[in-house]
Amino acid sequence: EDKVVQSPLSLVVHEGDTVTLNCSYEVTNFRSLLWYKQEKKAPTFLFMLTSSGIEKKSGRLSSILDKKELFSILNITATQTGDSAIYLCAVLISNFGNEKLTFGTGTRLTIIP
Amino acid sequence: EPEVTQTPSHQVTQMGQEVILRCVPISNHLYFYWYRQILGQKVEFLVSFYNNEISEKSEIFDDQFSVERPDGSNFTLKIRSTKLEDSAMYFCASSETLRGLRFTGELFFGEGSRLTVL
Numbered sequence: 001e002d003k004v005v006q007s008p009l010s011l012v013v014h015e016g017d018t019v020t021l022n023c024s025y026e027v028t029n030f031r032s033l034l035w036y037k038q039e040k041k042a043p044t045f046l047f048m049l050t051s052s053g054i055e056k057k058s059g060r061l062s063s064i065l066d067k068k069e070l071f072s073i074l075n076i077t078a079t080q081t082g083d084s085a086i087y088l089c090a091v092l093i094s095n096f097g098n099e100k101l102t103f104g105t106g107t108r109l110t111i112i113p
Numbered sequence: 114e115p116e117v118t119q120t121p122s123h124q125v126t127q128m129g130q131e132v133i134l135r136c137v138p139i140s141n142h143l144y145f146y147w148y149r150q151i152l153g154q155k156v157e158f159l160v161s162f163y164n165n166e167i168s169e170k171s172e173i174f175d176d177q178f179s180v181e182r183p184d185g186s187n188f189t190l191k192i193r194s195t196k197l198e199d200s201a202m203y204f205c206a207s208s209e210t211l212r213g214l215r216f217t218g219e220l221f222f223g224e225g226s227r228l229t230v231l
Contacts (some may be wrong), residue, residue, distance in 0.1 A: 027219040034220075040229070041224045041225045042117075042204065042223060042224050042225060043156065043204075043222050044222070045219050048219075049163075072223075088155075088156065090156075095169065098161060098168040098169040099162075100146070100148075100161055100171075101148075101158060101220065102121055102158065103155050103156040103157070103158075105154070106155060
């Protein structure tokens with residue numbers, strides 16, 4: 001069975017702190033790993049990672065994938081209250097051209113002003 | 114900016130009733146999905162749809178569920194004889210993936226339809 005595990009489940013920090021969110025996976029037919037931010041309803045796309053060791057960056061957010069150790073981290077520096085959300089890790093699995101995302105449970109991040 | 118739209122945003126129904134959740138994917142997208150999220154739990158894959166047929170479905174997607182593309186724009190999820198445990202947020206998503214080709218990573222989600230079964 002495909003598994004995606006995120007840690008911590010919940011994290012509360014003060015504005016300005018740096019946070020690291022973790023995602024590990026055990027899946028067959030791995031294609032890519034994706035990070036999403038879920039604020040109120042719909043998850044919104046952050047990053048897609050396909051190759052090991054190549055950091056993706058977008059402003060204060062960055063992410064990297066380790067395909068040998070089967071994990072990824074999402075870093076957020078200088079956190080702001082607007083970063084409060086659930087961060088979802090998902091692994092894209094491809095079976096004979098059919099693709100689906102398997103999600104982790106998410107990390108709920110709360111930023112205190 | 115193009116977006117995936119879903120209706121209704123919230124539906125309350127009695128156990129045993131049938132519900133239809135509607136989605137309008139982004140117009141040039143070819144791959145459509147339904148996911149659900151039970152309150153406090155993770156987002157779960159239900160089904161993917163390509164070229165007017167189901168590409169893949171999960172164990173959750175049993176005979177109680179069906180999907181349809183009745184016209185060129187709508188994509189529907191029908192739940193027959195709803196059960197209490199069907200209460201969840203149902204997300205429609207679409208992507209411009211072409212089967213077998215490079216996935217862009219941008220799976221666009223709708224705002225969701227919250228289903229409450231009483």
